[in-house]
Amino acid sequence: MCADLSRTPRTLLVCDRSSFLDHKNRVSSQVEQLHFIYKVSVLLPECNSASSSLDSVFNSFTSFYLIRKLPIYELLDKDFLQSAVYQGSVHGLSFRTRIDEDNCVALMPNGRLTLSLDKDSFELLGFEGKPSRFNHRSCSRFEVSVDLTDSSMAPGGRGYLRLLTGLKSHLQLQTDFLLSHHPGGGASLQALLSRYDWSEHKPKVSRRCLSNLVCPAPRSCDPHSLLEWLGAVDADVRCENSSSSFLSSFVCPEANTTLGHALSVSVSGLLLPHDVQRLIQELRCYLQQPQLESWVSLTVHGFTDSLVSWGGSEHGALIGGQDFYSLLMFHDHTYRLYLSTATCHTCPP
Amino acid sequence: MDEAQIYTQIPHNLVKSLNVKPQSSSKAAAFTEAFLKNSLQKPSQYDLKDMLTHKAVILGYARPKKESAKRSSKKAKGLNARQKRKMKIFQIKPEHQRYELFLPLHELWRQYIVDLCGGLKPTSNPQFVQQKLLKADFHGAIITVVRSKCPSYVGTTGILVQEFKHVFKIITKENKLKVIPKRNSVFAIEINGFVSHIYGSKFEQRASERSAKKFKVRGTIDL
């Protein structure tokens, strides 16, 4: 029994070290792979206030829409497919649904619609799916995944009609839904939005000025300790503890320097990978300015209850973890990219 | 009537009018003996003299032996399963697999259920209706698969043509004969606004055996 108790699940952390100048770097493709982002946080050392160009990027994240009680069959609407799914990329995710207990829906930018259903709903739907990878003992969850751009899913096709009747008459699935579209924005979604109760939301930007921050050496620090420290800074956890204090023995790992100032900016909402790309470009420009500390860090978190992980692979919350990556950029165009994923998931790209 | 009167001579005045000849008593006794000999089936078994002293004698009639029982068992034998299979008795010929051919059967079934449930008004007690339906015959009902472990069965609807122990055979509006296993599916039956759900896994009986079966009440049923 004791052996079982100390057992922990497999964990995976991928650390990439390369340079933006290297033609083999895959940062942009890796950024594209994480579809549902809820938070981006940036740590700018030795910085009091972000430059205006950086600020404008923070403020210009694409806004997103929340539709209340959207019947999921509306996503198969012919006009919606024509105006949004076939043109550009749609990011859609059911909101306030728990991956371990509710039915979740995601619409990915490549036109793939994924439903994660409990057993009863799956049996009602009557559409081909496969058992979830995160079933424990008995088969209690199923994943249905269809490519809406496929010929069989074209309006009027067999698969299309079957899914439509399934969602319309057998399983009347309704959830709150977050939706955003690139590059069309709200215009291409307007037809769908107008039929339901919807609201537009701007991603929320919050800035925090930090002073006297004890900081490890980013290049030499152990990845786990570094990530822990970055997380602690973001979550505003004090690290002025001693190893003997009762409450917490957390200290800054391999304390190296003390930063006089630092700026921590975070953006949250349903964010698009495209905007993250722009932010990375802007941060690279920012790094070219002469300054004391020559690094910045960018951490991107996926939705905890998102049903897809890296790429299109399945995501399960019960067995822990969120998907996130941390990008550490240096003055000389080199970068460190730490990609993480929850247990049992496939290796990030 | 007196016995003596039977043995009396026929009066003379009647002899003339009836045109019969009176017999002497000895002749009559010989006749009776000969008659008995002919009428009795196995005269050697009986002592005729002895029999005549008794009153009850069965003449010209033999009690039927138990041949009829033999005959009925022969009838029940009929065809065995192999012969039935060979003759395809329970298979519906492709030319008869038409939805409209079975519509009258459906109408008949509706009447049967309405009769069974005593009118089936909207005010009827659903539990009472369900109790009746449990024991009823479903041939001719329109059934729909509402839930199934196998997604491709879900939504299939048609008239129930044949019911076997483990499968339903239904004919769809597209004139397709479909075989649907009872196990791992839930069926819905609609009649006059009453929709009943049948858990196929609990229904794996022949229709005739089901009528005698007692169903247990369960809180929740999983597929």
Add this chain to the structure above:
Amino acid sequence: MTSVEEAEPSGFQRVVLTNASPYQYLKIRLVLEDERSRLSDVELKSFIIAGLKSLHGEVGAALNFDVLKYDEESLTALLRVYSRGLVKLWSSLTLQGFYQNQACAFRVLQVSRFTGISSLEEPLIYLLFHVTQKKRISHFPHYCHPLP
């Protein structure tokens, strides 16, 4: 603990670390019967240690864990524990039923394997829409049994 290293002459290097994370992080909320009562951070930690002791004995009580952050208003705390102690800590939290003679329960809101604390922040999007967060049943971890 293993690591796979792929080094290429072009300067691209990829290191895959498996099972190398030393810590696990839990975000928990204490739900008390009397919603007005409050605990200090020290009281909370003592309470958790008492729970560990009652379930796992003296060895359990000696388990090291840190209260990284504690919000007295919402009774929400961030805990850090060595990976090997996670199951012990989680199980003792789940079975903790009474605080000073009033019924209580720990809701395990999030558990993070090794991602660092940042991902344990309250998903801001929930705050954004002023949603009252639905209480999540704290699931006992499944991996007490060897996964196939």
